[in-house]
Amino acid sequence: MAPQLDSYFKQVDHLSGSFIERLRKAVAIPSVSADEDRRQDVVRMSEYLVSELKTLGAHVESRPLGPQPGKEHLQLPPVIVARYGSSPSKRTILVYGHYDVQPALKDDGWATEPFELTIDDKDRMYGRGSTDDKGPVLGWLNSIQAHQEAGVEFPVNLLMCFEGMEESGSEGLDEFIEKEAKKGGFFDAADAVCISDNYWLGTEKPCLTYGLRGCNYYSVEIKGPGQDLHSGVFGGAAQEPMTDLTRILAGLVDTHGTILILGIAALVAPLTDEEQSLYGHISYTMDNLYESLGSHTSVHATKEQTLMARWRYPSLSVHGIEGAFSAPGAKTVIPAKVTGKFSIRTVPDMEIEHVNRLVFAHVEKAFEKLGSKNSLRVSCQHAGKWWVASPKHWNFTAAAKAAERVFGVPPDLTREGGSIPVTITFEQATGKNVLLLPMGSSTDAAHSVNEKLDRRNYIEGTKLLGAYLHYVAEEPMTNGA
Numbered sequence: 001m002a003p004q005l006d007s008y009f010k011q012v013d014h015l016s017g018s019f020i021e022r023l024r025k026a027v028a029i030p031s032v033s034a035d036e037d038r039r040q041d042v043v044r045m046s047e048y049l050v051s052e053l054k055t056l057g058a059h060v061e062s063r064p065l066g067p068q069p070g071k072e073h074l075q076l077p078p079v080i081v082a083r084y085g086s087s088p089s090k091r092t093i094l095v096y097g098h099y100d101v102q103p104a105l106k107d108d109g110w111a112t113e114p115f116e117l118t119i120d121d122k123d124r125m126y127g128r129g130s131t132d133d134k135g136p137v138l139g140w141l142n143s144i145q146a147h148q149e150a151g152v153e154f155p156v157n158l159l160m161c162f163e164g165m166e167e168s169g170s171e172g173l174d175e176f177i178e179k180e181a182k183k184g185g186f187f188d189a190a191d192a193v194c195i196s197d198n199y200w201l202g203t204e205k206p207c208l209t210y211g212l213r214g215c216n217y218y219s220v221e222i223k224g225p226g227q228d229l230h231s232g233v234f235g236g237a238a239q240e241p242m243t244d245l246t247r248i249l250a251g252l253v254d255t256h257g258t259i260l261i262l263g264i265a266a267l268v269a270p271l272t273d274e275e276q277s278l279y280g281h282i283s284y285t286m287d288n289l290y291e292s293l294g295s296h297t298s299v300h301a302t303k304e305q306t307l308m309a310r311w312r313y314p315s316l317s318v319h320g321i322e323g324a325f326s327a328p329g330a331k332t333v334i335p336a337k338v339t340g341k342f343s344i345r346t347v348p349d350m351e352i353e354h355v356n357r358l359v360f361a362h363v364e365k366a367f368e369k370l371g372s373k374n375s376l377r378v379s380c381q382h383a384g385k386w387w388v389a390s391p392k393h394w395n396f397t398a399a400a401k402a403a404e405r406v407f408g409v410p411p412d413l414t415r416e417g418g419s420i421p422v423t424i425t426f427e428q429a430t431g432k433n434v435l436l437l438p439m440g441s442s443t444d445a446a447h448s449v450n451e452k453l454d455r456r457n458y459i460e461g462t463k464l465l466g467a468y469l470h471y472v473a474e475e476p477m478t479n480g481a
């Protein structure tokens with residue numbers, strides 16, 4: 001099956017040095033979507049992709065999305081759409097990825113410069129965006145190049161959609177996808193969708209992923225004094241926003257991960273016996289978790305509880321406080337205005353608006369109980385829905401064959417604790433099956449300090465993406481295709 005794959009694999013190995021250079025150039029562009037001052041870099045990253053895709057002979061368009069809602073002085077970064085091949089006799093696969101990254105500063109605790117790809121003696125390639133999501137996005141480009149240089153016919157028509165706001169709620173993308181999925185739109189011809197933007201459960205075994213949690217992201221702003229104050233002069237005389245905020249944040253979740261907001265637990269779909277029986281078969285150990293955590297500070301004692309906590313139950317994380325004193329030293333300041341940030345990862349059957357109502361009511365009641373003269377504003381910054389699909393589709397069968405061919409083991413079927421807000425939009429707008437096909441491993445530290453992608457995952461992952469397209473081309477037209 002898929003007889004030309006060996007030539008393709010050989011060419012990927014042969015080109016591996018230039019693929020790493022491609023990633024090095026991408027990591028060097030600090031395309032942080034959350035930072036207004038970096039918006040030009042996000043645009044520069046889109047231009048880099050356009051130029052690479054044009055060199056590969058793809059048809060490419062950079063589509064503007066207009067001003068950013070709520071920050072009208074800022075233009076949203078463009079969506080890059082591209083097409084490689086348009087043969088009526090081939091299947092058409094739509095792939096999505098994002099070229100923006102999470103913020104990163106060397107002072108956060110990085111061992112190397114975050115925007116310089118640094119490869120250590122174990123072939124770990126450190127750099128912001130290496131695994132999330134520049135490596136996987138470039139994997140598709142690498143795959144095109146290796147086919148060309150190996151003289152192997154590209155097995156499908158490839159449609160690409162690369163966005164620059166995923167780490168900031170995929171602003172503007174839902175409407176774009178809905179429009180382009182309609183008759184005559186750029187994505188109209190898609191037979192299935194593939195997204196490479198999540199991670200293996202461990203470090204050795206590949207995964208195919210059929211579920212994601214959603215994410216509702218909140219801000220709680222508390223303000224009182226007209227400006228920051230001297231705590232010696234005003235401490236005891238002024239009501240302090242930081243005191244109010246920390247008390248509110250402390251009442252959201254307990255040490256064991258239980259969400260303390262009334263009504264949240266009741267929204268979660270009950271666990272069935274059938275679902276419960278799935279977890280024991282997954283190749284995962286508590287040691288895998290400890291390795292990813294870099295510690296033994298887990299909430300749960302067993303792998304089943306841990307996987308369920310990550311995939312099928314909600315979690316609440318407190319992320320930070322804007323306006324609070326956070327530098328080294330001992331500044332005796334009373335901050336005048338502070339904004340706490342927290343998010344809830346949502347699961348079936350939690351609806352975005354219902355969760356919002358419960359959160360707002362909880363925070364407002366908690367603030368009222370404090371009897372403070374300060375003022376409160378609570379809002380949802382962005383929200384994306386959870387997604388669970390059927391893995392019994394030719395799209396998944398093809399990916400499973402590809403994973404086994406490249407890595408020599410059948411992949412695990414997993415869900416993912418993170419969120420990719422547009423996944424459900426692609427599914428609903430195109431009416432086609434969506435597969436998540438991760439490249440990176442559980443130790444990659446996406447969003448954290450020292451994010452990395454192992455050379456093996458990048459190069460074998462490029463083989464995986466290409467092999468998947470070959471097996472897609474061979475799959476019979478069943479299961480709604």
Ligand SMILES: C[C@H](N)C(=O)N[C@@H](Cc1c[nH]cn1)C(=O)O
Pocket residue numbers: 132133166167168169197198215217384417418419420421446
């Ligand atoms: C899984 C994916 N690579 C990812 O990191 N997604 C982000 C998206 C996000 C940001 N805010 C809300 N969702 C994530 O899961 O945090």
Ligand SMILES: [Zn+2]
Pocket residue numbers: 102132167446447
């Ligand atoms: Zn991310």
Ligand SMILES: [Zn+2]
Pocket residue numbers: 098132133166197
């Ligand atoms: Zn991502």
